[in-house]
Amino acid sequence: xxxxxxxxxxxxxxxSAGSGGAAGRVSAPATRTVTxxxxxxxxxxxxxKASDILADAALRAGLDVKKAEVHGMSQRGGxxxxxxxxxxxxxxxxxxxxxxxxxxxxxxxxxxxxxPLLRPGGVLLAPDLVPEGELPxxxxxxxxxxxxxxxxxxxxxxxxxxAVRAALPERLHRVNEQAFALGQKxxxxxxxxx
Amino acid sequence: xxxxxxxxxxxxxxxxLHAGVAxxxxxxxxxxxxILETFSExxxxxxxxxxEKVALEVGLGAAFANARTIVxxxxxxxxxxxxxxxxxxxxxxxxxxIVVSADDPGMSSSQNEQxxxxxxxxxGLPAIEPSDSQEAYDFLFxxxxxxxxxxxxxxFRMTTRVCHSKSxxxxxxxxxxxxxxxxxxxxxxxxRVMIPANARPAHRRLRAKLAEIAAWGEDCALNRVEPxxxxxxxxxxxxxxxxxxxxxxxxxxxxxxxxNPLPIERARAFAASVExxxxxxxGDPIIADSLxxxxxxxxxxxxxxxxxxxxxxxxxxxxxxxxxAEPAQPRGKPPELCPxxxxxxxxxxxxxxxxxxxxxxxxxTLGVLPPYKAMDSCVxxxxxxxxxxxxxxxxxxxxxxxxxSVIGDSTFVHSGISGLVEMAYNPxxxxxxxxxxxxxxxxxxxxQEHPGTGRTLDHGPTNKLSIxxxxxxxxxxxxxxxxxxxxxxxxxxxxxxxxxxxxxSVIVARRPCILAAADIxxxxxxxxxxxxxxxxxxxxxxxxxxx
Numbered sequence: 001x002x003x004x005x006x007x008x009x010x011x012x013x014x015x016s017a018g019s020g021g022a023a024g025r026v027s028a029p030a031t032r033t034v035t036x037x038x039x040x041x042x043x044x045x046x047x048x049k050a051s052d053i054l055a056d057a058a059l060r061a062g063l064d065v066k067k068a069e070v071h072g073m074s075q076r077g078g079x080x081x082x083x084x085x086x087x088x089x090x091x092x093x094x095x096x097x098x099x100x101x102x103x104x105x106x107x108x109x110x111x112x113x114x115x116p117l118l119r120p121g122g123v124l125l126a127p128d129l130v131p132e133g134e135l136p137x138x139x140x141x142x143x144x145x146x147x148x149x150x151x152x153x154x155x156x157x158x159x160x161x162x163a164v165r166a167a168l169p170e171r172l173h174r175v176n177e178q179a180f181a182l183g184q185k186x187x188x189x190x191x192x193x194x
Numbered sequence: 195x196x197x198x199x200x201x202x203x204x205x206x207x208x209x210x211l212h213a214g215v216a217x218x219x220x221x222x223x224x225x226x227x228x229i230l231e232t233f234s235e236x237x238x239x240x241x242x243x244x245x246e247k248v249a250l251e252v253g254l255g256a257a258f259a260n261a262r263t264i265v266x267x268x269x270x271x272x273x274x275x276x277x278x279x280x281x282x283x284x285x286x287x288x289x290x291x292i293v294v295s296a297d298d299p300g301m302s303s304s305q306n307e308q309x310x311x312x313x314x315x316x317x318g319l320p321a322i323e324p325s326d327s328q329e330a331y332d333f334l335f336x337x338x339x340x341x342x343x344x345x346x347x348x349x350f351r352m353t354t355r356v357c358h359s360k361s362x363x364x365x366x367x368x369x370x371x372x373x374x375x376x377x378x379x380x381x382x383x384x385x386r387v388m389i390p391a392n393a394r395p396a397h398r399r400l401r402a403k404l405a406e407i408a409a410w411g412e413d414c415a416l417n418r419v420e421p422x423x424x425x426x427x428x429x430x431x432x433x434x435x436x437x438x439x440x441x442x443x444x445x446x447x448x449x450x451x452x453x454n455p456l457p458i459e460r461a462r463a464f465a466a467s468v469e470x471x472x473x474x475x476x477g478d479p480i481i482a483d484s485l486x487x488x489x490x491x492x493x494x495x496x497x498x499x500x501x502x503x504x505x506x507x508x509x510x511x512x513x514x515x516x517x518x519a520e521p522a523q524p525r526g527k528p529p530e531l532c533p534x535x536x537x538x539x540x541x542x543x544x545x546x547x548x549x550x551x552x553x554x555x556x557x558x559t560l561g562v563l564p565p566y567k568a569m570d571s572c573v574x575x576x577x578x579x580x581x582x583x584x585x586x587x588x589x590x591x592x593x594x595x596x597x598x599s600v601i602g603d604s605t606f607v608h609s610g611i612s613g614l615v616e617m618a619y620n621p622x623x624x625x626x627x628x629x630x631x632x633x634x635x636x637x638x639x640x641x642q643e644h645p646g647t648g649r650t651l652d653h654g655p656t657n658k659l660s661i662x663x664x665x666x667x668x669x670x671x672x673x674x675x676x677x678x679x680x681x682x683x684x685x686x687x688x689x690x691x692x693x694x695x696x697x698x699s700v701i702v703a704r705r706p707c708i709l710a711a712a713d714i715x716x717x718x719x720x721x722x723x724x725x726x727x728x729x730x731x732x733x734x735x736x737x738x739x740x741x
Contacts (some may be wrong), residue, residue: 042527055360059199066326067199068359070302079526079534082272091440093359094431096506113524162716 034087035153036095039142040114041091041106043077045143050104051082053146057163058086061155068093079110081117086155102152104145125149129186136157140172140179147183200363202356203329206264206294207232209334212327214374215292216226216261217241219249221608222639223268224303225357226296230266230644233465234652240667242642242651245575245608248269250293257287258386259345259377259470262338269310274609280317282347284396285386286403289375292334296357299476301504303638305555305572307501309477315351319402320407321349322416322456323432327361333451338372338415344403351453353476355433355503358458378565404638410453416451419464426513428483429461429470429492431475434505441509456481458488465490465504472513474506479650496587496669531560536679536705537631540600541566543678543686547693549598550589552582555611557638558631566723575605579613579628586622594624595693601628604644606661609670617698619668625696627689628670629672630661641710648721652712655721665700672699677706 016102035053041047051067060075083095095117103113103118104125111126118124130144143164150157161180165173200208206229210218214532218233220226220280226414234240243249246267253265262506267275272295279293295313298304305619313527314321322337324330325669330352337348382393399641426445435449448464450457465471465485473482482494483503495512504512511520541561544551545568553559553569554577562569582599589597601610610630643649648658664675673691678685686705692699706714 040526043529052360057363059197063198064362066359066361068355071304072352072360077527078529081526090361092354092436093361093507094505097523105240110526113526116521116524145716 007177020090024079034090035102036100036119037084037102037104037149038081038095038100038114038117039084039104039106040079040081040117041142042110043080045080045106045108046139047082050106050142050146051084053143053160053163053167054084054149055086056085056166057160060159060163061086063087063155064090066090066093066174079113081114102149104149106141106145123152125187128169129190130183131186134182136175136178136182140176141175144179144183147180148187149183150180151187197362197364199221200265200327200331200359201228201360202324202330202352202359203296203358204232205226205363205409206266206350206352207328209331209363210264210361211236211238212371213335213338214262214372215264215338216374216377217253218264218266219243219252220637221246221249221271221272222265222604222642223296223300224639225638226266226268226271226294226352227642228357229264229294235512240651240699242644244645246275246284247278250275250282253291253293254278254285254287254347257289257341257379258285258289259379260375261290261377261737262290262292262372262590264294265291267519268295268304269308270293270304270574271295272310272313273308276313276317279313279319279347280555281388281393283317283319283400284388284393285348285448286399287347287603288345288380288382289349289377289713290338292337292341292350293347294352297351297353297477301352302354302658303541305574306550307477309480310349310351311453312478313498314630315480317349318342318404319347319349319454320404320452321351322451323351323453324356325432325435325449326356326359327363328698329451329475330356331363331365333416334607335372336414340407344407346400346403350581353432353503360434362608363650369547374598381711391686396461404455408458410458411452411455412457414457417460418449418451418605419460420447420449420607422446424467425469427464427471428513429464429471429473429475429481431481434476434509434706437506438513441506442513450481453481456484458485458490461485461492462488464489465492469534472506474509474512477529483674508715518588528563529560531557534708536633536677536708537561537703539669539678539682539685540631540703541568543689544568544598544600546686547690548594548596549693550596552578552599553598554578554599554605555603556601556605556636556715557633557639558600558630559638559651559693563598569600576601576608576609576613579610579617581619582628583613583620583622583626586624586626586661587620594622597626598693599626599650601630601733602637603630603632603646603661604642606630606632607659608646611664612682612698614668614670621698623696627692627699627701628665629689631704632661632699632704633710634704635710635712637705637707641707641713647714649717653717653720655724661702662700665702667696670700671697673702674699675704676700677705678703 055067065086247594253263254265295310423444433452553572578599645659
């Protein structure tokens with residue numbers, strides 16, 4: 001499935017593709033001051049790079065931020081997840097299971113495996129959200145999904161783009177800016193933002 | 195005040211640089227590896243040792259000479275370094291010696307989840323445990339102060355989450371940093387030559403120092419009370435403190451940073467000030483047991499929480515006393531040998547001939563997974579050779595002849611060499627075959643150099659150890675080098691021939707790691723240029739060049 005509220009979402013939207021038609025910015029409940037993002041995929045897909053970029057953007061936005069993942073065996077093509085938490089004050093570096101506000105998944109095989117990490121009403125951004133044919137480079141799916149995520153966040157998209165550019169060599173900037181814009185476009189088309 | 199987003203490992207490296215650490219040494223091991231790599235990148239002097247024992251000894255020597263040193267390893271590495279560690283507690287140091295032990299609760303990339311706080315208790319060393327990157331940075335300065343004030347090595351205990359999580363660090367102003375100490379040597383025979391006559395008073399000195407540190411530690415800034423609702427008090431250390439603070443935002447917390455010796459009296463007062471006091475700690479119940487032994491009424495976690503990492507949800511369960519079954523964690527795709535790994539052929543051959551494989555630690559341990567399932571044991575660094583020999587000694591000859599020891603190049607240098615000496619010294623009747631998978635790098639931990647690559651930590655050229663040369667020198671009768679990827683049939687023929695022979699055999703299966711191959715070519719080219727430049731300079735400097 002693509003971007004859409006998970007089953008049990010706050011607006012009663014179902015979990016199937018394209019059903020996330022609820023208007024309004026999806027944000028963390030007012031009682032919480034921390035935004036929880038989990039990024040998932042397979043080793044070599046750029047999950048860690050994407051979470052580095054997101055965490056750097058939060059830092060640039062003046063927020064407290066923590067990021068956690070497990071290295072090591074994940075280098076060998078296995079499942080990788082990375083937690084990024086940001087807000088006024090972050091304590092534990094790990095997103096508690098079932099409390100992710102956003103789940104960004106780069107590999108189709110990892111969607112169902114990681115779905116329990118999402119809170120009820122949280123937003124799933126799955127790889128099929130981005131039409132592969134429109135992606136300027138297959139390896140920039142991670143940045144495209146960050147573009148899709150950007151519309152939901154308090155962090156300005158331009159700050160995220162600054163972090164993208166800081167994390168990549170200059171020759172990759174153009175391709176990734178395009179991927180980011182594509183992600184923004186498809187997420188908006190999906191209708192979950194504004 | 196510049197805010198930087200750093201991992202705990204990076205924060206330790208930055209602190210080492212700012213605290214005037216003159217030498218960093220260690221052996222790669224997840225989750226500790228990035229400390230020395232970062233220290234080197236920042237301009238510090240960092241080097242890989244062949245194993246943790248040697249690293250600790252090099253660090254100890256430098257600290258005898260008044261320098262500040264840091265020695266890094268993963269938790270199981272401290273087992274290898276334990277021999278010098280225990281007696282270094284007796285000798286003490288002139289400068290500073292910080293031993294970083296990176297533990298891996300939950301075993302994200304390890305063969306056990308031992309809790310190395312126990313080493314601090316067993317060896318009698320002060321131990322410090324940070325919770326996040328800022329503390330990793332700040333506490334390293336404190337560790338050095340303790341090491342210099344009491345002339346003792348200090349154990350700096352981290353865990354996977356603290357090492358690899360990134361959080362914000364504000365570094366000290368330049369004025370508050372430490373310049374390096376000037377190394378010099380002073381004789382201290384009674385203090386450092388641990389013959390029994392010197393070691394007996396040394397042990398008493400150690401215990402006296404620990405008593406002083408315990409008294410100092412009660413009020414030190416490493417331990418702090420965070421006031422809260424007195425109906426619940428939590429005692430916590432390391433990353434568990436952060437989970438607990440999130441799980442119980444209203445609770446009073448006694449946060450312990452000096453985990454040995456523990457601040458017993460302050461814990462006693464804290465526990466007495468709250469209605470209910472729960473110890474939240476990952477791994478073994480060391481703080482809880484110590485406080486209870488001192489007669490302090492605290493609750494410990496249920497036994498089920500000894501296993502694996504803690505997180506916010508588990509801490510909530512601990513505090514609620516919930517011992518019902520936990521929800522299963524999502525299980526993703528396991529790691530596997532890279533599709534283009536040169537060792538598919540090797541494991542295919544071992545599986546095809548139903549070999550009994552004594553395995554070892556590294557990427558190649560993944561040969562245990564389907565489709566090959568070609569590994570029968572994996573215990574410790576270098577253990578493949580000893581275990582293979584033991585199997586050979588007692589198995590009936592037909593089975594014994596199927597036994598092969600499989601070990602990687604970095605692992606061979608780390609602790610396989612003494613196994614090979616044992617093989618030559620006590621050869622099994624059926625002979626034995628040791629297969630060294632030499633992919634030219636320490637691949638599993640992220641492609642670090644080792645003595646067999648001929649390059650140092652920063653990839654510059656140095657002396658190169660020859661695995662086949664060592665095997666020959668030890669007295670192994672048959673030593674062969676082969677590329678199993680280029681010549682799979684030849685490899686299979688060779689393996690079958692050596693298994694049939696009663697001679698001792700070492701087969702070096704050499705082919706660069708597919709992930710490292712391009713970098714290795716680049717570094718080799720750079721190294722050749724440096725060597726060429728050096729010899730040109732040498733020619734220029736020859737006689738006559740000297741006034």
